[in-house]
Amino acid sequence: xxxxxxxxxxxxxxxxxxxxxxxxxxxxxxxxxxxxxxxxxxxxxxxxxxxxxxxxxxxxxxxxxxxxxxxxxxxxxxxxxxxxxxxxxxxxxxxxxxxxxxxxxxxxxxxx
Amino acid sequence: xxxxxxxxxxxxxxxxxxxxxxxxxxxxxxxxxxxxxxxxxxxxxxxxxxxxxxxxxxxxxxxxxxxxxxxxxxxxxxxxxxxxxxxxxxxxxxxxxxxxxxxxxxxxxxxxxxxxxx
Numbered sequence: 001x002x003x004x005x006x007x008x009x010x011x012x013x014x015x016x017x018x019x020x021x022x023x024x025x026x027x028x029x030x031x032x033x034x035x036x037x038x039x040x041x042x043x044x045x046x047x048x049x050x051x052x053x054x055x056x057x058x059x060x061x062x063x064x065x066x067x068x069x070x071x072x073x074x075x076x077x078x079x080x081x082x083x084x085x086x087x088x089x090x091x092x093x094x095x096x097x098x099x100x101x102x103x104x105x106x107x108x109x110x111x112x
Numbered sequence: 113x114x115x116x117x118x119x120x121x122x123x124x125x126x127x128x129x130x131x132x133x134x135x136x137x138x139x140x141x142x143x144x145x146x147x148x149x150x151x152x153x154x155x156x157x158x159x160x161x162x163x164x165x166x167x168x169x170x171x172x173x174x175x176x177x178x179x180x181x182x183x184x185x186x187x188x189x190x191x192x193x194x195x196x197x198x199x200x201x202x203x204x205x206x207x208x209x210x211x212x213x214x215x216x217x218x219x220x221x222x223x224x225x226x227x228x229x230x
Binding site for chain 2: 016031033035037041042043044045048056058080088092096099100101102103105106108
């Protein structure tokens with residue numbers, strides 16, 4: 001049973017560029033959430049997708065957008081990258097009302 | 113809004129000894145979940161233990177157990193027989209269980225770095 005998978009593992013982008021991160025949820029899960037974790041900080045909730053719609057959003061600008069596909073996989077897009085966007089981006093999957101959330105290994109984004 | 117507080121930034125324990133990590137939270141809800149996650153240097157976020165607020169019995173997973181005090185809004189993690197592999201950052205997290213699940217995001221504390229001395 002595959003867990004939560006994320007790609008790419010590491011990437012380096014230049015300020016002003018755009019990036020897309022991908023996530024496949026754990027088998028049987030229908031809800032995907034994205035978190036940003038800056039170095040030395042706790043994860044911060046970006047948004048959550050269920051039934052291909054954004055259901056809840058944290059305090060992040062519109063530069064951060066996402067998508068969920070019919071197979072429940074998800075993408076996180078960040079436009080006009082800033083140096084401060086450098087962080088570990090974690091994908092988490094669950095059932096919408098489930099009591100357990102599993103995380104992927106994350107995508108390390110460095111903006112130079 | 114819910115808040116999670118981990119007031120101890122670092123702790124250290126001798127191998128084979130027991131250590132307790134503290135966590136308090138603030139909420140006006142009655143139905144919720146609490147979690148402890150472990151994040152080793154690889155940065156993989158690993159679920160350690162889960163507690164449902166409606167359950168009075170404290171959760172236990174092998175060497176890990178919690179002391180859940182709902183009235184005091186306290187949720188501490190006890191690690192028994194500490195092992196070198198337990199060294200990591202530990203995050204306490206809160207998740208609402210009210211409504212349709214639309215508020216199901218995790219709210220994390222700032223974490224505590226646990227080191228294990230051989």
